Amino acid sequence: MANELKQTLCEVRKAYRLIYLYQRSVLSTIERFASEFVDSVFYCWNPTHYSSPPMRSTNIHQRRCWDLIPFYLTAVFYRYSKGDIEKHPAGDWLLELNVVTDSAALEKFEARNPQPDPCDFGPPEDSKTKIIVAMWFCEKEATFNWYNQSEKLKYPDDEIMRYEIPAGLICVKKEYQLEELGSEPQIVAAASDFKTFLNTHIPHRKW
Known part of the structure; x- marks a missing residue:
């Protein structure tokens, strides 16, 4: 038993080192992708299916373990530097890069399981690591908070969705395997492929 635990803990140490290298690589990837949108500036980030790590005075025994693994499923947002966070002129936009480290985990969370067990995810070889790229675009003037609105609204089932509330907001998304x-x-x-994709669905401007 002691030898098994010793080996397991060695694997944990290996895993954490690999996670660090993975996250550093992904951060570089999404930053480089976003830089192809020359007027983009970093806006915010958040885990997509659970909470961010709690404040240091929070009792972590009362939180989900998933809250301590924030980068597993997370979204990073870049806004249009000439736009606004609250009052959006026509043409304002928000670029979202949604990191899905394990598509099996995403499926479990989307099945309304608040605390999915990784033992139920199936073989990792059958899963995918991907980035969902979404462009939120204002076809006309609107007043709302980018962060709050993107949290409330669901992605398009297909490639594009127009929303009635707030009126004039559309979202276009596409997935890329990491x-x-x-x-x-x-x-x-x-990034060039996504811009071409945007020019097809959002012809209001040249991307």
């Missing part, structure tokens, strides 16, 4: 974004040319090519 394994296909392993080099700078691949990242730049993916």
